[in-house]
Amino acid sequence: MSLIVAQNLTKIYNTEEVEVHALRGVDFTIEEGSFASFVGPSGSGKTTLLNLIGCLDKPTGGRLLVEGSDISSLGRKEGARFRGQNIGYIFQNFNLIPVLTAFENVEYPLVMVQNRPVSERQDRVAGLLAAVGMADQKGKFPDQLSGGQKQRVAIARALVTNPKLVLADEPTANLDHDAAYGIIRLMEKMKDDLRTTFIFSTHDTRIIGEVEIVYTLEDGRLTGQQISGGKVHE
Amino acid sequence: MxxxxxxxxxxxxxxxxxxxxxxxxxxxxxxxxxxxxxxxxxxxxxxxxxITESFLGHIQIHKRGYLASIDNLPLHLNLLPRQVEMVEQVLSQTEGVEAYSERIKFGGGFSNFQQTTNIRVNGVDPGKEFETCPLLISRIVKGKRDASSLEKGKILVPELLARGLGIKVGDTVVVVATNRDGSVNGKTFVVGGILESATGPGGRDGYIHIEDAKELLRITTKEVSEFVIRVRDFPQVYSVHAQLKSRFSDKLNKEGKPMFEVYTWEKLSPFSxxxxxxxxxxxxxxxxxxxxxxxxxxxxxxxxxxxxxxxxxxxxxxxxxxxxxxxxxxxxxxxxxxxxxxxxxxxxxxxxxxxxxxxxxxxxxxxxxxxxxxxxxxxxxxxxxxxxxxxxxxxxxxxxxxxxxxxxxxxxxxx
Structure with a gap:
């Protein structure tokens, strides 16, 4: 069974004066364990699509199944529970909680979302921080870390609940070249180690070549699907 | 958490x-x-x-209707012997009552043989009164601060009158009062002490022995104007008051109304x-x-x-x-x-x-x-x-x- 199935997915934003068609009938499937990216220019619908998959927003039309669940029918609480159990997030601006240390930021979903016992939390967080190369920075607060370090912590936080799916919205946009490559390689490694599906949006041409599957979005339509090796499906 | x-x-x-x-x-x-x-x-x-410890007490008991006419100190609304005994019996059985004092209150003329003015007189048993209103004794600014200043034949004069009439301790004064039948009687007293004014409605109150009050008013039976009660702990005032009200609730007069009025200090003093x-x-x-x-x-x-x-x-x-x-x-x-x-x-x-x-x-x-x-x-x-x-x-x-x-x-x- 595919992890994500999108059928004729549409999303229309109604502003006061105009209707904005962010997605115009998008169809795709993503298998478990994929390392996929949505690419396209600004306004093409990448973030909207990620928000829909991440259960942060609801489609206007079409069908979207994540892990077999039609997530468009989930209410506020059910949506939060679904995200807490199944989805990890990595944000462009890292979005770490400034009053928590690196360790506590990674621990947060286990404490506040999943209520896991202390012993389990300690091992899991320490293991992940080591895996992302941040074990020696665990006591530092976000304002004491570089952009790349913050994103590593954010990756550990996204993975700490052992989600099926990690969504990353422009994860390298605020990073320099080396840090961006480092983050992509880290995500790929975590995908291989943990069998977690990674989907991210980007318009960063530097990293597109590192991705297994690239979906191209233009003006709300899926215009291409490129599998690693250079074959492009129209 | x-x-x-x-x-x-x-x-x-x-x-x-x-x-x-x-x-x-x-x-x-x-x-x-x-x-x-x-x-x-x-x-x-x-x-x-x-206020409560120098003259008012914590709770007072009167015959029904007395409080409404208290400015006139009506003798015909005194508690009669049978009622006095009833109250004494209830007080002796009520938890929290530390002391009580019976008073005969009346208004009269007060003279130093040269000038005359009005006085409100409280006829009291000194021992009981000092026990019920312990600060009364400290209000004696001139004269002995003990029960001897209020023994039979003596009067404690309020400062206000003493100053106005130029009265000193040891002077002889006369108190003239009208009794319940309307006849007038007078009695001489030796000034046993001068009382400092208290806050509230006690500025013209003098004290004499209850036996002298009876003699002056020609009262031969055991009747009093009011019972003044002191409770053991001040916060108990309301519970004792409730107890007393409840115990007197079945004591009705001929009209079928409660025979007694039981009030806390709050009802009796404008300071409340x-x-x-x-x-x-x-x-x-x-x-x-x-x-x-x-x-x-x-x-x-x-x-x-x-x-x-x-x-x-x-x-x-x-x-x-x-x-x-x-x-x-x-x-x-x-x-x-x-x-x-x-x-x-x-x-x-x-x-x-x-x-x-x-x-x-x-x-x-x-x-x-x-x-x-x-x-x-x-x-x-x-x-x-x-x-x-x-x-x-x-x-x-x-x-x-x-x-x-x-x-x-x-x-x-x-x-």
């Missing part, structure tokens, strides 16, 4: 200046209320103590109105405290929510339930309330302690040199502190609710 409080505490100290400013407002409000309550309660309790006003003022001061806490915490929490919209979006996106988001912000209000309440209590107690050391004196009515001794009960401190904490939590509910209802997608987009 500890993680929730840890995050809340760190968030508070993330905006240190704003937190300290809000706390300072709460502390100032707490201190103001605590000191105000301590000072006004001290003043109120001192005055109540002075002042005490009530003090309570009303205290209530409004507490209301001000609530407003200060409510507005300052609401303000700080609204700011906190507004500044952390993206953060709210982040924690919601990663699966934090709306209830947890709400409790995160409520915890901040709760901690602000606790810290404010603790600091305010400590500072307030220190100020009350300093006021006690400073020996501040004040005047009330004709009394001067009364020492202000502010004191605040632990119960009052706990109540006010809990009040502040509850108000702090309530004030943070609206901003917290707003935070918990935010759509994560909108919050994440917030710039």
């Amino acid at each position: 500890s993680n929730l409080l840890k995050i809340a505490m760190r968030n508070l100290f993330r905006y240190r200046r704003r937190t300290l400013l809000t706390m300072a407002l709460i502390v100032a409000g707490m201190v103001f209320v605590l000191v105000f309550v301590a000072v006004t309660d001290s003043f109120k309790n001192m005055m109540i103590g002075h 109105n002042i005490a009530n006003m003090i309570d009303v003022m205290t209530f409004f001061v507490k209301l001000m405290l609530i407003s200060v806490v409510l507005i300052s915490i609401m303000n700080v929490m609204i700011m906190a929510v507004y500044e952390r919209i993206r953060e709210i979006g982040t924690i919601s996106a990663i699966g934090t339930l709306p209830g947890k988001v709400l409790s995160l912000f409520v915890a901040e209000g709760f901690l602000l309330g606790i810290m404010g309440a603790i600091s305010g209590t400590i500072l307030g107690m220190v100020i009350v302690f300093i006021l006690n050391l400073s020996t501040i004196t004040f005047s009330f009515g004709r009394q001067t040199g009364l020492v202000l001794a502010p004191i605040i009960s632990i119960w009052e401190v706990v109540t006010i502190s809990l009040f502040v904490i509850v108000v702090a939590v309530v004030a943070s509910l609206q901003p917290a609710w707003k935070a918990s209802r935010m759509e994560p997608i909108d919050a994440l987009r917030h710039v």
Whole structure:
């Protein structure tokens, strides 16, 4: 069974004066364990699509199944529970909680979302921080870390609940070249180690070549699907 | 829970200046209320103590209708022997009654043989009266401060009359009174002492022995105008009053109405109105405290929510339930309330302690040199502190609710 199935997915934003068609009938499937990216220019619908998959927003039309669940029918609480159990997030601006240390930021979903016992939390967080190369920075607060370090912590936080799916919205946009490559390689490694599906949006041409599957979005339509090796499906 | 409080505490100290400013407002409000309550309660309790222990007693019992005519001191509304025995029996069986004194009260003429004026006379048993109103003895400013100043044939003259008529201790005076039948009788007395005026309706009250009162009024039976009661502990006044009322409830007169009137000092003294006003003022001061806490915490929490919209979006996106988001912000209000309440209590107690050391004196009515001794009960401190904490939590509910209802997608987009 595919992890994500999108059928004729549409999303229309109604502003006061105009209707904005962010997605115009998008169809795709993503298998478990994929390392996929949505690419396209600004306004093409990448973030909207990620928000829909991440259960942060609801489609206007079409069908979207994540892990077999039609997530468009989930209410506020059910949506939060679904995200807490199944989805990890990595944000462009890292979005770490400034009053928590690196360790506590990674621990947060286990404490506040999943209520896991202390012993389990300690091992899991320490293991992940080591895996992302941040074990020696665990006591530092976000304002004491570089952009790349913050994103590593954010990756550990996204993975700490052992989600099926990690969504990353422009994860390298605020990073320099080396840090961006480092983050992509880290995500790929975590995908291989943990069998977690990674989907991210980007318009960063530097990293597109590192991705297994690239979906191209233009003006709300899926215009291409490129599998690693250079074959492009129209 | 500890993680929730840890995050809340760190968030508070993330905006240190704003937190300290809000706390300072709460502390100032707490201190103001605590000191105000301590000072006004001290003043109120001192005055109540002075009034009740020097002449009014804690509770009084009269024949029905006596209080409405008390200005005339009506002898025909005296309690008759059978009723006196009834009251004595009930008083002896009532828990909490420490002492009581019977009084025959009447109005009369008071003369030093040169000038005559009006006097209100209380015929009392000195032993019982001093036991029931222990401060009466301290009001004797001239003469012996013991029962001998009120033995048979002697009179305690109020300062007001003594000064006006130029009377000294040892002088002979005459009291003339009309008895119940309308005949007039007079009796000479030796002045046993001069009584300092008390606050309230006691400025023209003189005291004689109850046997002299009976002789003057030609009363041959055991009848009295009123019973004055002292309870063991002042806070018991209301329970003893309730007990007495209940015990007298089945004692009815010929018209089928209660035979006796049982009143606490509050009904008998105009000072109770002042005490009530003090309570009303205290209530409004507490209301001000609530407003200060409510507005300052609401303000700080609204700011906190507004500044952390993206953060709210982040924690919601990663699966934090709306209830947890709400409790995160409520915890901040709760901690602000606790810290404010603790600091305010400590500072307030220190100020009350300093006021006690400073020996501040004040005047009330004709009394001067009364020492202000502010004191605040632990119960009052706990109540006010809990009040502040509850108000702090309530004030943070609206901003917290707003935070918990935010759509994560909108919050994440917030710039």
